[in-house]
Amino acid sequence: MVLKDNEFEMQHQITYYECDPKGYLTLGMLINLAVLASGSQSEALEIGEAAVKEVGGGWVITSYDIFVDHFPKIGEQVLLGTRATSYNKYFAFREFWVKDLAGNELAHINGVFVFMDMATRKMVRIPDEVIYPYHSAPVKRIPRLHRPDEIQTEEAVxxxxxxxxxxxxxxxxxxxxxxxxxxxxxxxxxxxxxxxxxxxxxxxxxxxxxxxxxxxxxxxxxxxxxxxxxxxxxxxxxxxxxxxxxxxxxxxxx
Amino acid sequence: MVLKDNEFEMQHQITYYECDPKGYLTLGMLINLAVLASGSQSEALEIGEAAVKEVGGGWVITSYDIFVDHFPKIGEQVLLGTRATSYNKYFAFREFWVKDLAGNELAHINGVFVFMDMATRKMVRIPDEVIYPYHSAPVKRIPRLHRPDEIQTEEAVxxxxxxxxxxxxxxxxxxxxxxxxxxxxxxxxxxxxxxxxxxxxxxxxxxxxxxxxxxxxxxxxxxxxxxxxxxxxxxxxxxxxxxxxxxxxxxxxx
Structure with missing residues (x-):
């Protein structure tokens, strides 16, 4: 359901095929569920994939910071939430969360997205019509995500x-x-x-x-x-x- | 929800991560959803995994016949259904289906299961207490599934x-x-x-x-x-x- 302004939440029950051998949601599925929430928000705001494609482009993820308090278990009912937090000319900052039904946050994800022109496969300025419907805040600078420490050539792998x-x-x-x-x-x-x-x-x-x-x-x-x-x-x-x-x-x- | 007797149905919305590049449910996910329905039936009847484990065994699939009229699409609401149809000493015959909300059957799956003793890893007679709750029909012979035509050694693969x-x-x-x-x-x-x-x-x-x-x-x-x-x-x-x-x-x- 569309919450105030730029937020969206939906309920989901964790299935056995979303879980690891210990019965906890896998990390890959956590991301699938996050993206499911943002996709549902986009459809609810009528700016889903089809509408975005008409503009000639698509959203591309550049990075995620993922914080996990604990992974939900098989059969658990959770709320999947997302917020189109802020954006500037080229970058859109979005948050995702998973809560239990008592409102405790189990996981939080920050993501930075860019908009790609499908013809040139190049990053372009975010078109107004694909960002306005979210009521995201226009800002000068979006928050910086953690930059992963690279594997050095001399390191054993x-x-x-x-x-x-x-x-x-x-x-x-x-x-x-x-x-x-x-x-x-x-x-x-x-x-x-x-x-x-x-x-x-x-x-x-x-x-x-x-x-x-x-x-x-x-x-x-x-x-x-x-x-x-x-x-x-x-x-x-x-x-x-x-x-x-x-x-x-x-x-x-x- | 538990339907009459030995049947169970639950609603499910097809997500993007359950679909193939064309936006149709994948075959692997069709089976996941079928097993999700039977797992939910078992939980509803209080003869889920934990209860079955206490008996010292587990259900093992031996074969499926899968019939697909058409695969549901991304975002579609479907009913996942299952019926514990019949069983004899060693084999349990179960059906699964996926219907659209108008009641049209999109796919139907027949499966034959055996019961394995977890200690010996051998097939054993199906214990009464793990089959009774389903109200499945005791029969002499369960239906035979199609036996796949084997790849012959001289065939190109x-x-x-x-x-x-x-x-x-x-x-x-x-x-x-x-x-x-x-x-x-x-x-x-x-x-x-x-x-x-x-x-x-x-x-x-x-x-x-x-x-x-x-x-x-x-x-x-x-x-x-x-x-x-x-x-x-x-x-x-x-x-x-x-x-x-x-x-x-x-x-x-x-």
Whole structure:
């Protein structure tokens, strides 16, 4: 439902196929649900994909900061929310959240989007007609997201490879962004994934991955970070070229 | 909601992340939604996973026959239904359907399940307490599903390989069955998938695929079948050993 002004919330029940082996929502599905909320807001405001396509372009994500207090469990009812917070000439800043029905925030995501001209495949000034309906605040500068600490060439990494599949492509004809999270996290040991829970992630998309690409997902060993957490650095390469990079922060499970 | 006797239906809106590049529900997600309905029925009857685990076992799918009139589209509201149709000593026969809100059936799935003892990993007689709550009909013989026509050793195949990922495992600690469909269909050319729509599929599960397995998905070239359709034969191998096989029937898109 459309809330005041620039906000939107919808209820969702977490299904078993959105969950990991421990029954918690996966990170990839968290992003799918966030994007589902913003897509529903756009449809409600009649500025959905079809309308945006008529303008000759499309929204493209550049980066996310993801904060997780805890992941909802299989069967849980949650509220998926989003706010078209602010924008300037080239960048739109949007927030997403997942709350339990008592109103406690379980996860919060900040994202920065740009608008791409579909003909030239170049970033263009955000057209007025695709941003006005959201009642987002025009600002000089949008908030800066965390810039992921890059993997240095001398750092040891482990890696896995993934062929991009036909069903990785969504109705936008792009690789669904959620798959980047599966590739990045699956490169970690199963033992690490079983014993750690993600609390924060910063991801920056550099180039688009396409159908048939052979993706290399690299990850550094976990190093100590603040407050008893460990941090991993991730990158997605195609033909040795950087396509996305991220940092993840983890708590060891009690 | 629990319908008469042995039936259950729930409403669901098709999301963008459940759809293929053309905006139609994927086959893998169709199976996820079917299993979601039967899981919800089981929870409603208080014979869900936890209760079944207490008996020391679990339900295992052996085969599905899938009939698709047409796949629902992104954003569409559908009814997911299931019926615990009949059972005998060792086999339980269950039906699933997807209907539009006007009551037209879009897809129908027949499935045969067995009960596995978790300690011995062997099939056992279905315990009374896990089947009674469904009001399923006790019968001598359950309906037979189609037995897929096997790929012969002399037949030409094309193949792709997939490493089983951590997030392919669901809360049952098994590879989610939906992934078999992604592996099987992704082995086909993107051009074929773009120009054809699945109308029928018979799949038989032989052995369990596990985390870390390297799956080989083989498919034969499409051959002509009845009523202007084409048919493809599929198999899933791990270490050259057959783990699942299927036949798919396709209509060429108009």
């Amino acid at each position: 482990t890696q896995k490879q993934y062929q991009v599949r036909y069903f990785d492509i969504d109705a936008n004809l792009h690789v669904n962004n959620a798959h980047y999270f599966d590739w990045m996290l699956d490169a970690l040991d199963a033992d690490f994934l079983k014993t750690h829970t993600l609390t924060k992630m910063s991801i920056k998309y550099e180039r688009e991955v396409r159908y048939g690409d052979l993706v290399t997902s690299q990850v550094t060993p976990a190093i100590s970070s603040d407050q008893g957490q460990v941090m991993t650095k991730h990158q997605i390469l195609v033909n040795q070229e950087l396509h996305a990079q991220a940092n993840c922060w983890w708590n060891e499970n009690a | 094309t193949q792709k390989q997939y490493q089983v990922r951590y997030f392919d495992i669901d809360a049952n600690l098994h590879v989610n069955n939906a992934h078999y469909f992604d592996w099987m269909l992704d082995a086909l050319d993107a051009d074929f998938l773009k120009t054809h729509t699945l109308t029928k599929m018979s799949i038989k599960y032989e052995r369990e695929v596990r985390y870390g397995d390297l799956v080989t998905s083989q498919v034969t070239p499409a051959i002509s079948s009845d009523q202007g359709q084409v048919m493809t034969k599929h198999q899933i191998l791990v270490n050259q050993e057959l783990h699942a096989q299927a036949n798919c029937w396709w209509n060429e898109n108009a």
